[in-house]
Amino acid sequence: MNTSVTPEIRDLRLYTAAQLRPLLDAENHLWLERLNWDYMSSTRLLLEYLDARALPGFVAVEHGEIIGYVFCVYEANKGVIGNVFAAPQPSGQSAHSDTIRRELQRILLEQAIALLTHSPGIDRVETQLLLHEAREHADALEAAGFRRVERLYMLRELHESGFSPQHPPVTGGCLLRQWRDADMATAAQLIVSAYHDHPDSRINDQYQTPQGAQRFLHNIVRYPGCGTFVPEASFVAVDALTGTMAGMVLSSRISTFCGHITQICVAPQFRRRGLAEQLLRVATQALTAYGLTRLTLTVTAANQSAIRLYLREKFYEHRRFDAAVWTRHGF
Numbered sequence: 377m378n379t380s381v382t383p384e385i386r387d388l389r390l391y392t393a394a395q396l397r398p399l400l401d402a403e404n405h406l407w408l409e410r411l412n413w414d415y416m417s418s419t420r421l422l423l424e425y426l427d428a429r430a431l432p433g434f435v436a437v438e439h440g441e442i443i444g445y446v447f448c449v450y451e452a453n454k455g456v457i458g459n460v461f462a463a464p465q466p467s468g469q470s471a472h473s474d475t476i477r478r479e480l481q482r483i484l485l486e487q488a489i490a491l492l493t494h495s496p497g498i499d500r501v502e503t504q505l506l507l508h509e510a511r512e513h514a515d516a517l518e519a520a521g522f523r524r525v526e527r528l529y530m531l532r533e534l535h536e537s538g539f540s541p542q543h544p545p546v547t548g549g550c551l552l553r554q555w556r557d558a559d560m561a562t563a564a565q566l567i568v569s570a571y572h573d574h575p576d577s578r579i580n581d582q583y584q585t586p587q588g589a590q591r592f593l594h595n596i597v598r599y600p601g602c603g604t605f606v607p608e609a610s611f612v613a614v615d616a617l618t619g620t621m622a623g624m625v626l627s628s629r630i631s632t633f634c635g636h637i638t639q640i641c642v643a644p645q646f647r648r649r650g651l652a653e654q655l656l657r658v659a660t661q662a663l664t665a666y667g668l669t670r671l672t673l674t675v676t677a678a679n680q681s682a683i684r685l686y687l688r689e690k691f692y693e694h695r696r697f698d699a700a701v702w703t704r705h706g707f
């Protein structure tokens with residue numbers, strides 16, 4: 377069986393959003409099918425960048441048709457590899473067409489890796505290949521010196537319970553209240569303390585500093601990359617005596633029917649009192665009241681205490697994917 381692929385690889389910046397539209401539609405179909413995620417509503421910004429011809433990346437072209445793409449984002453001295461996607465082959469769902477598609481995605485991923493790791497100002501490259509199976513690109517990533525970390529995409533169904541999210545409860549000496557925009561700076565500090573020496577701060581370096589964590593929060597709250605932020609289902613836990621922020625849960629809507637927990641963390645000194653469980657329950661109930669019927673989240677496979685919590689709260693493992701990090705000066 378011939379599974380070799382010889383597409384022409386071109387600069388993504390030569391193409392507009394309209395030219396990529398059929399490919400993006402096919403990708404969106406897969407995001408919905410695999411992740412319950414309406415990717416198009418999350419990517420207004422991506423489309424704007426495409427039209428501004430400002431998105432670094434590559435397309436694979438065969439017989440004049442765009443059959444795959446990869447894009448990258450530069451954030452100061454860090455490069456992030458965004459989506460890597462190749463369209464299903466016309467021969468359908470056969471194992472042969474699947475092999476060709478994977479091969480094409482590998483070629484595109486290797487192009488993005490080479491672009492970023494050979495960019496002089498770039499010291500770090502991160503990627504989270506949500507749409508791909510874990511280990512699918514292990515060879516390409518590991519050959520380029522990436523550290524690969526398996527992550528779970530977890531899912532649960534939501535059922536109406538009659539809860540009224542206007543009256544949040546008190547738990548473990550903390551009051552739960554709705555997220556406010558003014559919480560951003562304090563929440564960034566909380567993220568840094570909660571993720572200190574944590575596997576997730578090794579795959580996302582924004583968790584390592586208050587400035588980085590604030591950028592992360594800003595992206596979640598203001599931009600649709602992680603879905604549309606739902607403030608009504610985002611809460612902070614505040615120590616009833618001191619007013620210290622003890623924990624938070626942030627939620628978004630990733631499709632008309634599905635929500636996503638974009639962040640949940642509790643400061644070390646407030647752990648093991650049931651705060652995370654309560655935060656998750658309040659968010660879940662608010663998202664149900666908001667009309668959603670499914671809820672998803674991502675978690676690193678090594679984060680067993682968080683996984684135990686999610687399993688207790690009726691989440692189950694839906695898919696496994698890879699996150700990966702490369703650093704110029706080693707780990």
Ligand SMILES: CC(C)(COP(=O)(O)OP(=O)(O)OC[C@H]1O[C@@H](n2cnc3c(N)ncnc32)[C@H](O)[C@@H]1OP(=O)(O)O)[C@@H](O)C(=O)NCCC(=O)NCCS
Nearest residue numbers: 570640641642647648649650651652653674675681682684
């Ligand atoms: C994961 C995390 C959010 C859990 O927060 P938490 O508030 O400690 O969670 P809970 O208190 O609800 O549950 C934690 C444990 O305490 C136990 N617990 C809950 N209430 C308790 C109590 N009153 N007394 C004793 N133990 C208790 C739970 O049974 C659970 O036990 P387990 O780890 O053996 O399963 C927290 O550890 C954290 O912020 N970690 C870093 C960030 C992170 O990993 N976030 C998730 C990313 S996907």
